[in-house]
Amino acid sequence: xxxxxGGDPSLLRRINSAVVLHALRGGADCPTLTDLTRxxxxxxxxxxxxxxxxxxxxxxxxxxxxxxEARRQGRPARRFRFRAEAGHLLGVEIGxxxxxxxxxxxxxxxxxAGSREVAEAASVEERLERVxxxxxxxxxxxxxxxxxLRAVGVGTPGIVEADGTVxxxxxxxxxxxxxxxxxxxxxxxxxxxxxxDANAAAVAEHWKGAATDSDDIVFVLxxxxxxxxxxxxxxLHRGYGGAAGEIGALxxxxxxxxxxxxxxxxxxxxxxxxxxxxxxxxxxxxxxxEGARAAxxxxxxxxxxxxxxxxxALDPELVVIGGWAAGLDGVLDPLRGELSRYCLRxxxxxxxxxxxxxxxxxxLRLALDHVEEQLFAVEGSVTARR
Amino acid sequence: xxxxxGGDPSLLRRINSAVVLHALRGGADCPTLTDLTRxxxxxxxxxxxxxxxxxxxxxxxxxxxxxxEARRQGRPARRFRFRAEAGHLLGVEIGxxxxxxxxxxxxxxxxxAGSREVAEAASVEERLERVxxxxxxxxxxxxxxxxxLRAVGVGTPGIVEADGTVxxxxxxxxxxxxxxxxxxxxxxxxxxxxxxDANAAAVAEHWKGAATDSDDIVFVLxxxxxxxxxxxxxxLHRGYGGAAGEIGALxxxxxxxxxxxxxxxxxxxxxxxxxxxxxxxxxxxxxxxEGARAAxxxxxxxxxxxxxxxxxALDPELVVIGGWAAGLDGVLDPLRGELSRYCLRxxxxxxxxxxxxxxxxxxLRLALDHVEEQLFAVEGSVTARR
Numbered sequence: 001x002x003x004x005x006g007g008d009p010s011l012l013r014r015i016n017s018a019v020v021l022h023a024l025r026g027g028a029d030c031p032t033l034t035d036l037t038r039x040x041x042x043x044x045x046x047x048x049x050x051x052x053x054x055x056x057x058x059x060x061x062x063x064x065x066x067x068x069e070a071r072r073q074g075r076p077a078r079r080f081r082f083r084a085e086a087g088h089l090l091g092v093e094i095g096x097x098x099x100x101x102x103x104x105x106x107x108x109x110x111x112x113a114g115s116r117e118v119a120e121a122a123s124v125e126e127r128l129e130r131v132x133x134x135x136x137x138x139x140x141x142x143x144x145x146x147x148x149l150r151a152v153g154v155g156t157p158g159i160v161e162a163d164g165t166v167x168x169x170x171x172x173x174x175x176x177x178x179x180x181x182x183x184x185x186x187x188x189x190x191x192x193x194x195x196x197d198a199n200a201a202a203v204a205e206h207w208k209g210a211a212t213d214s215d216d217i218v219f220v221l222x223x224x225x226x227x228x229x230x231x232x233x234x235x236l237h238r239g240y241g242g243a244a245g246e247i248g249a250l251x252x253x254x255x256x257x258x259x260x261x262x263x264x265x266x267x268x269x270x271x272x273x274x275x276x277x278x279x280x281x282x283x284x285x286x287x288x289x290e291g292a293r294a295a296x297x298x299x300x301x302x303x304x305x306x307x308x309x310x311x312x313a314l315d316p317e318l319v320v321i322g323g324w325a326a327g328l329d330g331v332l333d334p335l336r337g338e339l340s341r342y343c344l345r346x347x348x349x350x351x352x353x354x355x356x357x358x359x360x361x362x363x364l365r366l367a368l369d370h371v372e373e374q375l376f377a378v379e380g381s382v383t384a385r386r
Numbered sequence: 387x388x389x390x391x392g393g394d395p396s397l398l399r400r401i402n403s404a405v406v407l408h409a410l411r412g413g414a415d416c417p418t419l420t421d422l423t424r425x426x427x428x429x430x431x432x433x434x435x436x437x438x439x440x441x442x443x444x445x446x447x448x449x450x451x452x453x454x455e456a457r458r459q460g461r462p463a464r465r466f467r468f469r470a471e472a473g474h475l476l477g478v479e480i481g482x483x484x485x486x487x488x489x490x491x492x493x494x495x496x497x498x499a500g501s502r503e504v505a506e507a508a509s510v511e512e513r514l515e516r517v518x519x520x521x522x523x524x525x526x527x528x529x530x531x532x533x534x535l536r537a538v539g540v541g542t543p544g545i546v547e548a549d550g551t552v553x554x555x556x557x558x559x560x561x562x563x564x565x566x567x568x569x570x571x572x573x574x575x576x577x578x579x580x581x582x583d584a585n586a587a588a589v590a591e592h593w594k595g596a597a598t599d600s601d602d603i604v605f606v607l608x609x610x611x612x613x614x615x616x617x618x619x620x621x622l623h624r625g626y627g628g629a630a631g632e633i634g635a636l637x638x639x640x641x642x643x644x645x646x647x648x649x650x651x652x653x654x655x656x657x658x659x660x661x662x663x664x665x666x667x668x669x670x671x672x673x674x675x676e677g678a679r680a681a682x683x684x685x686x687x688x689x690x691x692x693x694x695x696x697x698x699a700l701d702p703e704l705v706v707i708g709g710w711a712a713g714l715d716g717v718l719d720p721l722r723g724e725l726s727r728y729c730l731r732x733x734x735x736x737x738x739x740x741x742x743x744x745x746x747x748x749x750l751r752l753a754l755d756h757v758e759e760q761l762f763a764v765e766g767s768v769t770a771r772r
Binding site: 159238239345 | 545553554602614616618623624625626627628629630631632633695696698699700701702703729730731733
């Protein structure tokens, strides 16, 4: 049974430190001690002690007084700011066709980015080498030493265990069974967090994409190997075994149709990972080619089925369509029409705002979450009571 | 931001009272003050004060000393017990064919039960009258005055709003738009909580049925109008608009087949709510009738499809099949086979243990949850931090 023990001075210090840090990060620009005392409700000596400790740790620094104050008589009040540059974070996407990385400071603002293509058939070693090259490139161009990294988030297809091992992945050669987290930890001296790509993308759209105003969302990563990620009450729903949203098999049930068959205009299925061929079908459809149009219609019908299954099971407020469909202007109307026909409470449907950047952005957010949990550990456990 | 304020004597009293009540309900039979002091870690004067307060409120009473103690010399230590009989709870099912009610004390142990058939075509007034009759009968036979009821839980088909209004229900005539909670509150002077029937059944199987060892479950209420309820981390997942698990429309997508068509052996669809006819098809199938066997196979295939969609979306640890399927011995093996074929991480699959009683049992549990939230309000908010 949880009990309030009270009176632990180290716990109190941590709470106070987290409260002050929160005020420094979220509130007014460069608050004074008086500002911090007012916002936090703590005593002035407590705030002073906490701020000194944060300065020693490198997380906070004294800011220059602003010009207006400097001109006034008397000594200007000291002002403080959170040092977002005290550490850095990486968000990495490892996909079938490309790897990408985003770099940010401790405030999550992106300050560097890079990506490279990679062959679908690339081996594990080739793909990881490509990841290392992209990361090294982004760090070098940004002038950030590797030792400044506090956490690395990674988004990749497949079912991912909590320790970063890929339990099952049909999209990348050699990925099933790979201890991806462990392999990547050799390149970094900070925590590496591996997440399913659609889950990462859902987190990203909620953070700074199409779903910032909703806590109950389904993100559908449309593609030849479709996946989905969902947030329930603002929290990622991974499922009991990390396989929630792995809807790729759904269309097989009773119909045995796959995207690569549906999207073929020749009678021969497309190669399961040949997204270039898919893009051509979409382009031809937009240009009025009837066969391509019919193929795209078949694909949309299939997408509707996948989305409807997710919506009926989860009842989200909002569905965000990403992956290929982000380039499919015509997908939303048929999707809305069909969902309103089949769902007792149809959700809103919208396209991804982050597009290609969604997976890496979500991976970055997961790294940021990890660091914030450490910085605000005590506050986190307090606010979780709400 | 949540802050620990400390020092509020009324809050402390409530915490201490909840802690002592919890120890009295959950721990050893009839503890002494010494037992309670040891278990709770509170001081003896505090425990004494709290116990006196609980006795005054009627929730606790002094128990007779046991015989061994009575024979020993000296005054035996006073012993105390929780008075489960200090209040009562009802769990009510309102279905297409029958209404049922379960009665319990404040410990949730069932002490009375009753049910009546009701016509599918019954009007709202007829159905509610039947509910009132069943409840009156159960109370009378159990010798419990209506004034002793502390909460009433109700399980019924459809999408149910938080205030107990049925937003949408295709199974019961007149049910869509009915302010069911408000109507029932006229018959009771205590809170009435209305919940979707499959959701209630999921709660029931988790409480005392087939799912007591798992917190991540999907319960499938197989039937002509199928539904599902799910628990995620032990909590009911209702969805953003209360429609999660309303999978009835799923089979329409792309296939336009309904259970009443699948289960027909005549070419003519069964009546959508004629569960008697369904039972006959199942019986004939068991007796070796080929047409009936084929119909049941078609139905199982459809059930597999529904369950697979839920499993792919939610990734539960365990799927519990209730409703008709509880009478279908043969459903589990094909279901397991198909799920292992289509799901990346197939869940365990089992049949409902509660059968017909699942919905009313879950409704009773929801009433109990409500009362426990009141009794243990403070404790609840403390333990929720874990």
